[in-house]
Amino acid sequence: MRKFLIFTTTALMLSAGTAFASGDKAPHWDYSTGHGGPENWGKLSAEFATCSTGQAQSPIDITPASGERSGIETLYQPTVVDVVNNGHTIQLNYAPGSKLQSAGQDYQLLQLHFHSSSEHTVQGKSYPLEMHLVHKAADGTLAVVAVMFEPGAANGELAKIWNHMPVKAGEVVILTDMVDAGKLLPENRDFVGYDGSLTTPPCSEGVKWHVLTTPLSLSPEQIAQFRAVIQDNNRPIQPLNGRKLSQHK
Template sequence: MAAQHARHENAMQGEGQEDTVHWGYRGPGAPANWSSLSADYAICGSGRNQSPVDLRGFVDAELPVLDFNYSGMALEILNNGHTVQANYVPGTVLVIDGRGFELKQFHFHAPSENLIDGKSYPLEAHLVHADKDGNLAVVSVLYELGDANNALARLWSQMPEKSGDKAILNAQVKAGELLPKDRDYYRFNGSLTTPPCSQGVIWLVMKEHPTVSRQQVEQFSRVLGGPNNRPAQPLNARLVLE
């Protein structure tokens, strides 16, 4: 139950929540050192089901259609020093394996954390969901460089410049706007991509990639002070289903 509670808190507060132990993406607190920063982070180094991964060796599993019946909108946007995150209005549920997972928040990484057949993408969105027991499911959207993204433009226009700052979103942004039109996806079992790297997370990675402009990626990276991606972790014996 303690692990489930910890996962639920990570969904509510988001990857990059305030920690007593300093971690980050550069210097002594970089990903390679996470497991040694705290006993609570040990699984970052020892876990066999860590995220992100380089998705490859796909197995045809005839995955069920995901019903993204998203409603509501993002309420506030915050900069927690590790990412830019939008917290979502309660009540939006995605059903996976017969269980309801409520959308809690979405946030971003640049460049992407997950790879596909070795390819990195300029930006990745993580839509974080939790069920009533605190189990997590993350929908990942990988963006290609191209035309500016309208939904991201509305978010970025209110992006807090300083760590710790947040703002109520004036421009309406719905989670469904972040998704591609084609809803085919890959699935694998993984973990949080930030400390404490808790495992048992369902990952759903969309196959189609919306566009984002180079300027939008550069704006995000400038605010975060550089890359905020954990390197791909060993796939080990896990299967990537499609």
């Protein structure tokens, strides 16, 4: 029997910091075609201006890139996680001690979260789910590893999370079972790299993107299970504006 606890964020001020940082004062935003939607994010607040003025925004369409640059190393530890429904996504806040190494830089894994449908497309193809593993270097630089999921066999590691998914915005579930982010990556770590942004307000740039080119699978039931709670939380594709993509192995 898996043990878990559910709290609402009003009842418990816990370490959902990355999910709720500045959330109380920030204006409402969403994924609609209306006032709060992606087309208007840049106008909702001075803090969000980069969402409309930025020239290096994410997500983008991933196209074949040339070259064979260096790959990534992931040194992830299984940990107990907080699973947060922040109204925009399902996010796992990861305990300190897990690392990504990319281009000679060390980054700490902070959190991972999901978008359905995928935000990046691959040569125009969309996937039903995309996971973002968000990392931060000592100098504040963010690196995100993106993993696509396609319909197929059920994913056992996702099931651990999905089975206790907080269904209401503001709800937090503390899984006492370990989650291993390493098991949420394909064996083949080839990726396309580019410089982009956060895909949610404030759309800050300088984010090092690593979009893995090998998808994982999840079952149609698992897609439906996620979309019953969160759906269509994907920002539209942004213009490349001359940015170069690079292939890594």
